[in-house]
Amino acid sequence: VSTLDLGPQLDQLDAQQKNLTDMLRAMLEGQWQGAPPSLEALLYAQNPTYVGQVTPRTPLLAGDAPPDAEGWYAHYDASTVMPPQPNEWCCSACALDWVLRATGAAPEHTVEEAIAEIGYPEHINPTYGLMDGSGAQLRRVLAEEGLSSSQGWLSFDTVYSLAGSTTGCMSGAAWYHWVGFRGQSGPDLWIANSAEGYQGVYSILSRADFNRLGPFSVVYLEH
Amino acid sequence: MGDDTDARIAQLQTQQALLTQAMAAALEGRWQGAGSVEAYLYAIAPDMQGQLAPDPPSYA
Numbered sequence: 001v002s003t004l005d006l007g008p009q010l011d012q013l014d015a016q017q018k019n020l021t022d023m024l025r026a027m028l029e030g031q032w033q034g035a036p037p038s039l040e041a042l043l044y045a046q047n048p049t050y051v052g053q054v055t056p057r058t059p060l061l062a063g064d065a066p067p068d069a070e071g072w073y074a075h076y077d078a079s080t081v082m083p084p085q086p087n088e089w090c091c092s093a094c095a096l097d098w099v100l101r102a103t104g105a106a107p108e109h110t111v112e113e114a115i116a117e118i119g120y121p122e123h124i125n126p127t128y129g130l131m132d133g134s135g136a137q138l139r140r141v142l143a144e145e146g147l148s149s150s151q152g153w154l155s156f157d158t159v160y161s162l163a164g165s166t167t168g169c170m171s172g173a174a175w176y177h178w179v180g181f182r183g184q185s186g187p188d189l190w191i192a193n194s195a196e197g198y199q200g201v202y203s204i205l206s207r208a209d210f211n212r213l214g215p216f217s218v219v220y221l222e223h
Numbered sequence: 224m225g226d227d228t229d230a231r232i233a234q235l236q237t238q239q240a241l242l243t244q245a246m247a248a249a250l251e252g253r254w255q256g257a258g259s260v261e262a263y264l265y266a267i268a269p270d271m272q273g274q275l276a277p278d279p280p281s282y283a
Contacts, residue, residue: 006228007228010228010231010232010235013235014231014235017235017238017239017242020242021238021242021264021267021268024242024245024246024249024260024263024264025264025271025275027249027260027279028254028255028260028261028264028275028277028278028279029275029276029277029278030277030278030279030280059280059281060280060281061278061279061280061281062277062278062279062280062281063278064281
């Protein structure tokens, strides 16, 4: 075979090699069947005699896997103990610490760690408690622990609904007190209260309590 | 054969070897990371770097 004769053959080999490379790419990118640039289409281009002769089966792809729907909710224990708060100003840290423990995000978490993570004394201190009543710093700490959250000034009905499917922290402006919310209890909210009895509220927050002590800033977890 | 032809054949041989290794990686379920299909693709076609959107088979 002369050198001149090899040119077209090498060109064809080049094209086939490129096609094989594209086939690998299609496999890696999960394009197994259908229109180009799927593996199936490229295979037929490589060898047209395969048309109608192969029975493609697409594997289960990583992108098809269901999202981690369970996440923290699979580990959530609404009955997680809420100890009495160690001082008058750290209710927000107690509520945050409770959420981190109850969700399993940080099972061994402590109130002292929560105070440090919120940021003492710029964001939480003995004079004012939590400085930002919206809970922005609580959300930041939750995010740092891998928990996505949202915040809103919500109605009782909205919080009651949320309590059926998630948890979080909330603070009544007239209450000046943060608690965790565990879930629903009949028509009421079941809360994790580090100052049981304060303003007449223990572990249950009724609609009347909510209206008396609000409005409420609610930081609730997403899942 | 001329030098150019020799070079092209050598390149094809190298690419074929890489393709073969990539196929073996696919067979073994190594799609990303060291010694993976993705890695061999970058070796075969460096211009693919940053262009791929892997969605490999799931073995879970």
